[in-house]
Amino acid sequence: MNIEVVVFGVSFVVALGSSIAMLFAKNAVHVALFLVAAQVALALTFLLQGAYFIAAVQIIVYAGAIMVLFLFVVMLLGVDRREALIEPLSGQRTIAVGLGALLAAEIVYVAVKGTEFVIGGRGEDALVTINEDPGNVKALARALFSDYLLPFEATSVLLVVAIVGVMVLARRMGHEGFLRETTEDEGSEGAETDAEVPA
């Protein structure tokens, strides 16, 4: 048996299995750890398909940085209590699972039957040549800094907006500053909601 088939089988089972386990895990930390497992398995499938740089970035940025941020917030908030099992909309879970099964059937059908619409480029061998001659990273860099230069610059603006937004959102209220007046309003509102919602 081909080794690539074995690797794909392992990553398929791990990715799908840990995604399903995410659905049933009660603890938010367990959900995060299963997500890390799924992301590492996905990085394997990226490697199999010749996307070497993306596989490395997937591990470093997703399974590393982003998931550490998630775990940090889970620990910070201390939401290890079990989720409330009351359904505000009756039957929502059943309908969601039913529609999800329908969506899965549709997507898999399209994936299996519709691939001939996608094929129209230079074929798989072209990517092998690209990965050998300029190399995967070099080819990506060339595309990124020539054809995709404007979107690339736009992402830098996006990142600046995100950083400033987070600083505004996450600053602790009650310090001296330009938010002084709103702080008092928010303090009284917070007291009301605390009374409404039992902890």
Add this chain to the structure above:
Amino acid sequence: MTSVSPEYFLALAGLMFTIGVVGALTRRNAIVIFMFIELMLNAVNLAFVTFSRMHGTVDGQVVVFFVLVVAAAEVVVGLAIIISIFRRRRSANVDDVNLLKW
């Protein structure tokens, strides 16, 4: 390059995306919902990498790169919103945030 046919990768991507949708619809914890959204983004990344392989260009991989950047920004802002909601409500349950509900 692998000998495994791209249909299997696309099917895996579709199944993981569906699991992400179902999880985001059924769970109640805001952080967990966020993680399922990340799962959906990851599944779409797999689909893009597969399309890049089928086309024989790196354009799909560049798109994955942008998805990564946008996902990172989205996670940072989203988690900050969740933290500020938690400070007010002492809860990360999405059903408790119903002030604007009709």
